[in-house]
Amino acid sequence: MRDLRTRLSRITDLNHAAALLEWDQETYMPSGAAESRARQVATLRSLAHELLTADETVTLLEFAVPDSDIDADLIRVVKKDVTKATKVPSSLIAEMAEAAGLSKGAWQKARQTNDFDIFAPHLSKIVELAVRHAEALGYDETPYDALLDQYEEGMTTSQVQSVFSGLKDELVPIVKTIAEATPLSDSIVHGHFPKESQWKFGLDVAQQMGYDLNHGRQDVSTHPFSTAFSITDVRITTRIDPEFFNPGFFGTLHEAGHALYEQGIDPGLEGSPLADGTSLGMHESQSRLWENLIGRNRPFWQHYYPQAQEVFPAAFGGVDFESFFRSINAVAPSPIRVEADEVTYNLHIMLRFELEQDMIAGRIATKDLPREWNDRMEAWLGIRPENDAEGVLQDIHWSLGAIGYFPTYALGNLMSVQLFNAASDALPNLDQMTSEGRFEELLSWLRLNVHQWGRRRSADEILLDATGSGLSAEPWLNYVRKKFGDLYDF
Amino acid sequence: MRDLRTRLSRITDLNHAAALLEWDQETYMPSGAAESRARQVATLRSLAHELLTADETVTLLEFAVPDSDIDADLIRVVKKDVTKATKVPSSLIAEMAEAAGLSKGAWQKARQTNDFDIFAPHLSKIVELAVRHAEALGYDETPYDALLDQYEEGMTTSQVQSVFSGLKDELVPIVKTIAEATPLSDSIVHGHFPKESQWKFGLDVAQQMGYDLNHGRQDVSTHPFSTAFSITDVRITTRIDPEFFNPGFFGTLHEAGHALYEQGIDPGLEGSPLADGTSLGMHESQSRLWENLIGRNRPFWQHYYPQAQEVFPAAFGGVDFESFFRSINAVAPSPIRVEADEVTYNLHIMLRFELEQDMIAGRIATKDLPREWNDRMEAWLGIRPENDAEGVLQDIHWSLGAIGYFPTYALGNLMSVQLFNAASDALPNLDQMTSEGRFEELLSWLRLNVHQWGRRRSADEILLDATGSGLSAEPWLNYVRKKFGDLYDF
Numbered sequence: 003m004r005d006l007r008t009r010l011s012r013i014t015d016l017n018h019a020a021a022l023l024e025w026d027q028e029t030y031m032p033s034g035a036a037e038s039r040a041r042q043v044a045t046l047r048s049l050a051h052e053l054l055t056a057d058e059t060v061t062l063l064e065f066a067v068p069d070s071d072i073d074a075d076l077i078r079v080v081k082k083d084v085t086k087a088t089k090v091p092s093s094l095i096a097e098m099a100e101a102a103g104l105s106k107g108a109w110q111k112a113r114q115t116n117d118f119d120i121f122a123p124h125l126s127k128i129v130e131l132a133v134r135h136a137e138a139l140g141y142d143e144t145p146y147d148a149l150l151d152q153y154e155e156g157m158t159t160s161q162v163q164s165v166f167s168g169l170k171d172e173l174v175p176i177v178k179t180i181a182e183a184t185p186l187s188d189s190i191v192h193g194h195f196p197k198e199s200q201w202k203f204g205l206d207v208a209q210q211m212g213y214d215l216n217h218g219r220q221d222v223s224t225h226p227f228s229t230a231f232s233i234t235d236v237r238i239t240t241r242i243d244p245e246f247f248n249p250g251f252f253g254t255l256h257e258a259g260h261a262l263y264e265q266g267i268d269p270g271l272e273g274s275p276l277a278d279g280t281s282l283g284m285h286e287s288q289s290r291l292w293e294n295l296i297g298r299n300r301p302f303w304q305h306y307y308p309q310a311q312e313v314f315p316a317a318f319g320g321v322d323f324e325s326f327f328r329s330i331n332a333v334a335p336s337p338i339r340v341e342a343d344e345v346t347y348n349l350h351i352m353l354r355f356e357l358e359q360d361m362i363a364g365r366i367a368t369k370d371l372p373r374e375w376n377d378r379m380e381a382w383l384g385i386r387p388e389n390d391a392e393g394v395l396q397d398i399h400w401s402l403g404a405i406g407y408f409p410t411y412a413l414g415n416l417m418s419v420q421l422f423n424a425a426s427d428a429l430p431n432l433d434q435m436t437s438e439g440r441f442e443e444l445l446s447w448l449r450l451n452v453h454q455w456g457r458r459r460s461a462d463e464i465l466l467d468a469t470g471s472g473l474s475a476e477p478w479l480n481y482v483r484k485k486f487g488d489l490y491d492f
Numbered sequence: 493m494r495d496l497r498t499r500l501s502r503i504t505d506l507n508h509a510a511a512l513l514e515w516d517q518e519t520y521m522p523s524g525a526a527e528s529r530a531r532q533v534a535t536l537r538s539l540a541h542e543l544l545t546a547d548e549t550v551t552l553l554e555f556a557v558p559d560s561d562i563d564a565d566l567i568r569v570v571k572k573d574v575t576k577a578t579k580v581p582s583s584l585i586a587e588m589a590e591a592a593g594l595s596k597g598a599w600q601k602a603r604q605t606n607d608f609d610i611f612a613p614h615l616s617k618i619v620e621l622a623v624r625h626a627e628a629l630g631y632d633e634t635p636y637d638a639l640l641d642q643y644e645e646g647m648t649t650s651q652v653q654s655v656f657s658g659l660k661d662e663l664v665p666i667v668k669t670i671a672e673a674t675p676l677s678d679s680i681v682h683g684h685f686p687k688e689s690q691w692k693f694g695l696d697v698a699q700q701m702g703y704d705l706n707h708g709r710q711d712v713s714t715h716p717f718s719t720a721f722s723i724t725d726v727r728i729t730t731r732i733d734p735e736f737f738n739p740g741f742f743g744t745l746h747e748a749g750h751a752l753y754e755q756g757i758d759p760g761l762e763g764s765p766l767a768d769g770t771s772l773g774m775h776e777s778q779s780r781l782w783e784n785l786i787g788r789n790r791p792f793w794q795h796y797y798p799q800a801q802e803v804f805p806a807a808f809g810g811v812d813f814e815s816f817f818r819s820i821n822a823v824a825p826s827p828i829r830v831e832a833d834e835v836t837y838n839l840h841i842m843l844r845f846e847l848e849q850d851m852i853a854g855r856i857a858t859k860d861l862p863r864e865w866n867d868r869m870e871a872w873l874g875i876r877p878e879n880d881a882e883g884v885l886q887d888i889h890w891s892l893g894a895i896g897y898f899p900t901y902a903l904g905n906l907m908s909v910q911l912f913n914a915a916s917d918a919l920p921n922l923d924q925m926t927s928e929g930r931f932e933e934l935l936s937w938l939r940l941n942v943h944q945w946g947r948r949r950s951a952d953e954i955l956l957d958a959t960g961s962g963l964s965a966e967p968w969l970n971y972v973r974k975k976f977g978d979l980y981d982f
Contacts (some may be wrong), residue, residue, distance in 0.1 A: 011531070011535070012535050012538075012539065015531065015532045015535035015536065016535070016536070016539070018512075019509045019512075019532055019535075019536055020509075020940065022509075022513060022516060023509060023512060026512060026516070029710060030520075032705060032706055032708055032709050032724075032725055032727075033706055034704075034706040034707040034724045034725075035707060035721070035722060035724045036721075037724070038721070038722035038725060038762060038763065039721075039722050039725070041501070041763060042505045042508060042509055042721070042722075044507075045501070045502050045505035045506070046505065046506070046509055047504070049502065049539070090566065203503075214524075215522060216522055216523055216524040217522050217525060219520060219522050220524055231525070231528070231529075231532070232525060232528035232529075233528075234522075234524045234525045235522055235524075235525035235528060235529070236525070237520065237522075252807060261651050272528060273528065273531060319856075326695040347878050356542060386706075395518035451611075475816060
């Protein structure tokens with residue numbers, strides 16, 4: 003067992019070193035170092051993969067005698083990792099890496115010049131490789147199962163379909179109703195917000211949520227993200243727009259939510275492959291819980307709005323609470339996913355989920371994708387992208403070969419409400435505490451029920467234990483109906 | 493050959509990733525992550541060591557057929573690396589790492605409390621391990637040869653002894669003469685120097701020297717250093733004292749000098765173990781050349797002093813050139829090595845070199861070290877440390893197990909003058925160019941003669957080819973006699 007632990011700790015160290023190389027690339031790396039950095043990341047990831055799939059690892063796993071429950075979980079989880087990692091031939095991994103490398107550049111160019119044809123042949127290749135990848139990984143019902151399982155272990159396509167289809171049927175009419183209601187103005191959050199003040203205000207709130215800067219830090223990057231190099235080193239990045247309050251502030255809360263998850267993992271798992279989020283959906287549930295369920299709710303701003311008014315007197319000084327609160331909760335269908343509000347966001351995801359399945363099943367040819375995209379966008383959200391740059395070309399994911407990733411965003415939204423409701427039941431004065439800027443009890447509840455487990459429990463198990471039920475869209479729909487029914491009078 | 497190259501490139505990538513982990517530790521890492529970071533660095537260094545000494549590497553080296561001169565050099569240099577790395581049993585490496593880990597903490601405490609007894613048993617252990625290390629590595633004449641060779645390949649103890657003894661005999665009287673002369677005041681460089689202005693001024697000059705920020709960057713750290721993750725990513729750090737001009741400015745020039753060396757390595761060596769400085773002495777010659785031979789000479793300040801007066805009007809506005817120039821060149825024996833001026837610095841090194849040999853040979857017992865230190869300090873520099881914190885406990889090196897390292901500082905000083913003289917011969921209007929802030933031709937000369945080679949040529953070979961002679965103290969002594977004879981009238 004000790005040899006196994008040592009070996010797995012070395013693999014984890016390699017992956018975390020690769021993560022630091024990537025963090026550095028997005029934050030401080032000089033621009034001329036991109037090529038050598040790409041080689042270094044590839045080397046470390048390959049070495050980690052080789053060590054994981056080596057005969058010695060397999061033998062150690064076979065003969066390991068667990069000393070504890072953690073050991074037993076470690077053996078179980080890593081056996082699965084090894085099985086998956088062994089199934090895909092390294093020639094296919096290399097082919098996918100090469101295709102992604104070429105495709106990313108083509109996508110960037112296609113998006114800049116608004117010319118889908120530049121990206122189309124690459125996307126066809128990516129889809130073809132994804133199908134082969136799925137065949138190599140194996141699946142029960144449909145190749146898409148294998149792709150989804152990479153990001154949301156144990157979740158099947160049919161499960162997601164059944165949850166999403168109910169959601170879509172309910173959500174499209176809600177969006178339509180809101181579109182026809184008197185719109186809420188969001189002009190208040192557009193104005194002058196000095197960068198340093200935004201930086202400090204966001205980070206102060208993140209710390210009050212419980213984000214620990216002795217074991218984390220915040221830096222600037224073009225695309226915000228969170229990353230962990232150990233349980234004791236969990237970092238976030240933020241992008242600040244001096245003319246727009248939302249991206250900096252809610253982005254910080256979102257990334258801090260991710261970071262709180264990783265900082266809350268049982269220290270006994272440090273250095274092991276169990277010290278990670280259990281799935282992307284569960285990870286997203288934590289970022290969304292803090293960003294939206296806390297950060298966009300009324301009690302939160304009862305505490306923080308007076309502070310925000312002091313920090314941003316020019317923008318908020320003369321604005322009453324209700325106008326501000328409506329401004330951060332305005333719903334307006336937009337063609338762009340990353341700019342979407344709480345209500346419409348899931349429709350963006352479901353659109354991608356459907357199209358991904360259609361592409362993998364060969365039901366949609368690449369060349370027809372832009373039209374399909376725009377048609378569904380119009381049917382669901384009532385708007386038609388003016389061009390492919392704000393349509394099918396807007397996201398980087400497919401160009402990197404990540405098919406099966408998008409659904410986890412919506413799963414995270416749904417889980418965030420299920421978990422928040424369970425926390426509210428367990429902590430009857432949660433709103434009261436939130437309105438006083440006190441988050442210790444909520445964080446403790448999340449640590450106990452979600453964070454501490456790392457990968458020892460699956461997302462399904464965590465959800466069931468914490469909420470008493472499996473994944474469901476109903477709680478999220480009820481939350482939306484209540485919150486936005488109040489705001490939009492329906 | 494291709495398999496060998498790939499394998500060596502992976503080893504290099506691992507070492508460079510470890511270097512990034514270390515850089516991050518000194519610049520941005522949150523304080524609570526020290527323990528996991530130490531484990532990660534150790535993992536990557538061990539993996540690199542294992543890959544280097546693996547049978548497969550040995551076989552590849554044995555059967556490699558070089559396609560080029562670079563390949564031939566690669567095989568030759570790496571064979572030596574493997575031989576050395578294989579000689580030391582991993583049990584001894586582990587023992588040394590453990591001793592260093594314990595010793596560093598003891599040294600810190602000893603230094604803080606000014607109590608040598610806390611450090612003494614650890615130092616005894618370090619010395620004992622260094623002897624065993626030397627025995628494992630093997631040597632011709634004396635165990636110290638093996639220790640020195642780790643940092644200055646090919647240099648022997650007797651070579652260094654012969655160069656240093658001549659140097660000491662000449663230098664001690666010079667220091668005495670200067671100590672008895674009318675002192676130069678350095679009060680001018682003590683004053684108010686705003687941090688941001690220092691930062692920008694130092695970095696501007698470094699860039700004008702040729703330091704390329706597309707392939708480098710500057711950050712803050714407690715102890716300044718330079719480090720490279722590839723030829724295209726060579727970074728420096730700086731520490732700025734708002735009340736003292738020298739550490740920030742000359743520290744930046746020093747580190748930029750190191751960085752220019754690594755940025756100037758032949759791009760064809762990228763990713764290979766040849767893409768590194770050839771020895772610590774040669775590396776130090778580059779930092780010292782820019783810091784002292786250029787950065788403390790008269791033509792340099794003819795160009796930059798007017799700029800410095802504009803940047804620091806409060807401190808330099810009313811100060812004439814000559815007073816400033818004397819202020820940055822004032823000689824004053826100090827007990828502290830890192831605060832030493834150009835003239836006395838080498839005596840600090842020679843003191844350590846002698847004591848190291850005495851310890852390794854068992855001629856000095858650890859308990860007698862403080863007295864020996866203070867006695868020689870008094871004899872050579874005319875001052876006696878008031879306590880061990882500013883005496884034998886001042887440097888971190890021994891606590892880390894680095895014995896044989898110190899001499900390279902003085903070797904760098906000597907080489908810097910030899911190389912500068914050769915460059916001056918080749919570029920008759922070097923002073924003129926310096927006085928115009930133009931360094932392209934000097935940098936080109938250094939790249940051609942020193943930088944480009946990486947580890948393809950030894951320090952000895954570079955010195956011989958570039959200057960026509962081997963290591964010698966005479967040029968340095970002549971430089972000191974001339975420059976400080978002028979300043980101190982002797």
